[in-house]
Amino acid sequence: MSLIESNSLKISFILLKRLVTSECSLHVEDLKNIGKNGVFKMEQSNLNLDKQSETETFTISYNSADADLQNHRLNAGDLATAIKEMNDLLVKSDKVLNGKKRSFEVFVEAPAKEGSLGVQFLVEMLNPENAMPVLAAVGVVGGLVKTTFDVAREMNGHTYLDIETCEDSDDATIKLDGKTITSHEDVAVLISYPEIRESIKKIVTVPLENHEQPEFKIFKSTSTDTETSEAKIETVSFDEKAIKAISQLNTQNKDPQIVTLKAVITFVKINFTGKKGWKIKLDGKEVPVEIKDDNFFLRIKKATLSFKDGDEYNAVLERTSRFDGKTNQEKFSYALISAKKKRKPKK
Structure with a gap:
């Protein structure tokens, strides 16, 4: 366990595991309130949490040694890209593993903490039983030894060829040009899609481009209270070397x-x-x-x-x-x- 560093740029995601409809003012696909001079602006959402609901919270954190991220500043366009790509990653992964019927909806609201550049994502669970395996495979709630982010790092520029599943287990072998990677079958299926690899690449690299000693992390909260500075469990942690590997991720499949x-x-x-x-x-x-x-x-x-x-x-x-x-x-x-x-x- 580790605490989120105060000098990190944080983006918080709240996953609402419930069937009750929430009132959220902004769907992530409607995100467009980007201000001038790199200032990120969003209207405060009208989220109604009066009814009891089970939640899953995770945070993606960008950090570096230079002044901008230390002072909670990030280019607005880069931040918008990260938000859009995280939404696309979750929605596409849900469609791949569960079919056309969505098991959750993704929303975004302004950060609650004064002076923070954090952005909260709220994912309303329509079918928690189907949704949680998706979130685990992507790598935002933990539960798997190796997630799509981990496999993307291990690919390190190699070209995806195909996957081979096991009849007697949930494992699968991902075949690349020159190496193989073993992971959970859900992870292997997701990473086979070029658009999913593209989203992972943009989430990790776009906000950190041209920053010194960059770091990227995903934390799972041990509490549902987003107002407190509670302990976090890392589900993904990339240093500069790992981020470079992600930047070399091949988002194209083998030619026909x-x-x-x-x-x-x-x-x-x-x-x-x-x-x-x-x-x-x-x-x-x-x-x-x-x-x-x-x-x-x-x-x-x-x-x-x-x-x-x-x-x-x-x-x-x-x-x-x-x-x-x-x-x-x-x-x-x-x-x-x-x-x-x-x-x-x-x-």
């Missing part, structure tokens, strides 16, 4: 793999008006195909090529493979480069 193959096919669905919407039978399976053979398609349009059920074609196909981190499967798409009707042997 394209191979050319020859095969005997039959057409099972034909579109006389467009190059998409076709289907072929390949190796006993029906698959969609895009027509890239202009001469072949021109003959179709001019009605100089007829099709009969069961006609076979010698085809050259272009197969593109992409890895889907959510389903942990490789997906294939096909394009027809050329096709020539297979001649039937003479009797």
Whole structure:
């Protein structure tokens, strides 16, 4: 446990684990009250906490050796970026792990402490059972040995390839170019998304760019009282070396793999008006195909090529493979480069 340093710039997040609706004046996606000269301004929210509610509080803290952060000053645009990206990280992670139905909503209110640049996020829990695993995987409430922030640091510029899950445990192996990382399956799935890695990178690095001896931390509060200076438990702690590793985080996945193959096919669905919407039978399976053979398609349009059920074609196909981190499967798409009707042997 450690206390939040008084010279740190703090951003507090309050996670409301309840089904009761709160009155919050500002949704984080509506954040726009940025003042001039780098001064961050927000209207005081009208948060109603009269009803009893269970809360989870965490704080992200930026610190450095130079005067600005020591004096609680941070560029308004950089702070707004951190707020937006934390919201995007939480909302996207929820969607990845729980589907389209949200398990929480994210709100923001002005800091309660006079003279502070802290910004409080209030996340209203719509489904705590689904929400808490998301927050643990992201790394804002603790509970996992390795979070998305930790894995992002360990990636250190390596390119993401795919993930391999374990049937008898919740662990998964994240495969990179040149190394592997083991983590909880939820963390592995989240880190497979480029936009999630992009949010982590911006949250950590944008506010600390060009600052001396930067530090980034996430604290989980041991109390629900945000007015007190209670003890905090670190869930993430990055020094200058770790922040540099995050700055090198590769936010792109491995490029799609394209191979050319020859095969005997039959057409099972034909579109006389467009190059998409076709289907072929390949190796006993029906698959969609895009027509890239202009001469072949021109003959179709001019009605100089007829099709009969069961006609076979010698085809050259272009197969593109992409890895889907959510389903942990490789997906294939096909394009027809050329096709020539297979001649039937003479009797």
